[in-house]
Amino acid sequence: MEQGTTKGRATGTYRVKRGLAEMLKGGVIMDVVTAEQARIAEESGAVAVMSLERVPADIRASGGVARMADPARVEEIMEAVSIPVMAKARIGHFVEAQILQSLGADYIDESEVLTPADIAHHIDKWAFTTPFVCGARSLGEALRRIGEGAAMIRTKGEPGTGNVVEAVTHMRRMNDEIRRAASAGEDQRMALARDMQAPIELVREVAELGRLPVVNFAAGGIATPADAAMMMQLGCDGVFVGSGIFKSGDPAVRARAIVEATTFFNDPQIVAKVSRNLGEAMVGIEIDDIPPSQRMQERGW
Amino acid sequence: MTGAPAAVVGVLALQGDVREHSRMVAAAGGVAAEVRLPADLEGIDALIIPGGESTAIARLARLYGLIDPLRRRIESGLPTLGTCAGMIFLASGVTGESQPVLEVLDMVVERNAFGRQNESFECSLAVDGWEEGIHAVFIRAPLVESTGPEVEVLAEHEGRPVLVRKGNVLAAAFHPELTDDLRLHRMLIGMTGKDREG
Numbered sequence: 001m002e003q004g005t006t007k008g009r010a011t012g013t014y015r016v017k018r019g020l021a022e023m024l025k026g027g028v029i030m031d032v033v034t035a036e037q038a039r040i041a042e043e044s045g046a047v048a049v050m051s052l053e054r055v056p057a058d059i060r061a062s063g064g065v066a067r068m069a070d071p072a073r074v075e076e077i078m079e080a081v082s083i084p085v086m087a088k089a090r091i092g093h094f095v096e097a098q099i100l101q102s103l104g105a106d107y108i109d110e111s112e113v114l115t116p117a118d119i120a121h122h123i124d125k126w127a128f129t130t131p132f133v134c135g136a137r138s139l140g141e142a143l144r145r146i147g148e149g150a151a152m153i154r155t156k157g158e159p160g161t162g163n164v165v166e167a168v169t170h171m172r173r174m175n176d177e178i179r180r181a182a183s184a185g186e187d188q189r190m191a192l193a194r195d196m197q198a199p200i201e202l203v204r205e206v207a208e209l210g211r212l213p214v215v216n217f218a219a220g221g222i223a224t225p226a227d228a229a230m231m232m233q234l235g236c237d238g239v240f241v242g243s244g245i246f247k248s249g250d251p252a253v254r255a256r257a258i259v260e261a262t263t264f265f266n267d268p269q270i271v272a273k274v275s276r277n278l279g280e281a282m283v284g285i286e287i288d289d290i291p292p293s294q295r296m297q298e299r300g301w
Numbered sequence: 302m303t304g305a306p307a308a309v310v311g312v313l314a315l316q317g318d319v320r321e322h323s324r325m326v327a328a329a330g331g332v333a334a335e336v337r338l339p340a341d342l343e344g345i346d347a348l349i350i351p352g353g354e355s356t357a358i359a360r361l362a363r364l365y366g367l368i369d370p371l372r373r374r375i376e377s378g379l380p381t382l383g384t385c386a387g388m389i390f391l392a393s394g395v396t397g398e399s400q401p402v403l404e405v406l407d408m409v410v411e412r413n414a415f416g417r418q419n420e421s422f423e424c425s426l427a428v429d430g431w432e433e434g435i436h437a438v439f440i441r442a443p444l445v446e447s448t449g450p451e452v453e454v455l456a457e458h459e460g461r462p463v464l465v466r467k468g469n470v471l472a473a474a475f476h477p478e479l480t481d482d483l484r485l486h487r488m489l490i491g492m493t494g495k496d497r498e499g
Binding site: 020048078 | 424434458
């Protein structure tokens with residue numbers, strides 16, 4: 001090629017969409033409601049912020065229909081920080097997603113934290129330039145979302161509880177199912193795909209890679225540095241912290257501690273050091289105390 | 302060269318696409334070693350600063366005492382490759398920002414110079430001295446605003462430098478580690494003198 005020339009420029013390709021998630025690995029993505037919170041998150045070392053109307057703990061407490069954030073709030077947050085800004089749309093609400101794309105959000109989270117807009121269909125994510133992240137509780141659910149175009153996956157956990165048990169359950173289940181797919185022969189893979197209701201091509205890809213073909217973060221109930229380090233040791237690529245930071249006694253201090261514990265997840269001395277004197281963690285909720293109809297992880301399929 | 306020890310390539314692992322660079326190092330004939338603390342710099346023959354969020358990487362590097370040891374090793378000749386955030390980290394200045402940088406490569410860079418994620422793209426680029434161009438993936442990428450006299454520009458995009466070299470330091474605004482093109486990683490390993498394939 002001749003010096004100084006460029007050929008075949010393409011935006012919104014699947015590689016470009018997955019690529020941004022690859023750059024977020026080993027980092028912490030924090031839920032923020034205001035520009036001020038976004039600045040605190042960035043200064044604390046967040047790799048991205050997630051813009052939403054109310055954090056999951058408040059959605060859980062006040063009830064009602066939870067929707068995409070006001071576009072003016074999303075724009076204020078985009079103005080306030082230089083790191084990527086993600087924003088949540090309701091499951092199946094493709095117009096909220098179109099709005100977020102038009103605002104220039106860097107990633108769209110089609111999220112069970114908000115009230116679903118469609119009980120049967122998730123958004124056709126291939127139709128967008130902006131990449132999507134989606135929640136999953138199992139390998140089959142993750143591969144259905146990837147089949148719809150998701151470029152990043154996170155565990156669902158149980159948002160707004162400050163209780164990590166469901167995120168652990170979902171991560172362990174996904175790891176088990178990936179191991180099963182990797183050890184299955186080609187002659188068993190179609191039956192596996194049928195059982196987990198996932199596209200066969202993606203089951204093959206998982207079997208060959210020994211992991212998901214996209215980045216997989218932990219989310220839903222992470223409240224302490226130790227929670228974050230545990231999820232990293234279980235093999236996730238990074239963590240989302242929703243209510244855990246801005247519902248705690250000292251958000252900036254806790255945010256910094258969770259960032260350091262995520263980088264040094266294999267070094268208990270550092271995790272111990274950053275866990276000292278963090279003030280009050282958010283108040284936790286027992287999963288059994290939440291009626292099944294109010295469990296956010298049951299939303300979507 | 303069979304039997305010679307492989308080059309150990311440290312990959313700064315504070316945050317970012319460490320796994321992709323480690324995979325490329327292994328495919329190019331080196332051994333990857335993750336670097337998180339100053340002690341991890343001992344015994345490495347080359348260094349990669351990966352893509353990621355430059356603000357997050359710089360903050361952790363400062364907090365854990367990595368800036369001075371990294372600068373000393375690179376200034377004393379450690380072959381180094383930085384991609385995207387890594388390019389920003391190596392620069393002598395960042396337009397409009399005061400974030401700490403290593404200042405080992407005489408150039409000023411602009412962060413997120415192409416815009417937000419919707420403007421991220423891939424394309425083929427010509428590289429000085431290469432017959433075949435490189436497939437370049439730009440993710441919320443930086444651009445080089447200006448370079449010092451000794452900085453060699455190896456590739457440009459729309460008239461702005463995106464691949465530069467000065468002595469032992471190589472920096473790309475794009476991500477060779479998101480493709481299977483091993484040439485830049487081979488170039489880095491070649492600089493160590495432990496190039497088993499060469």
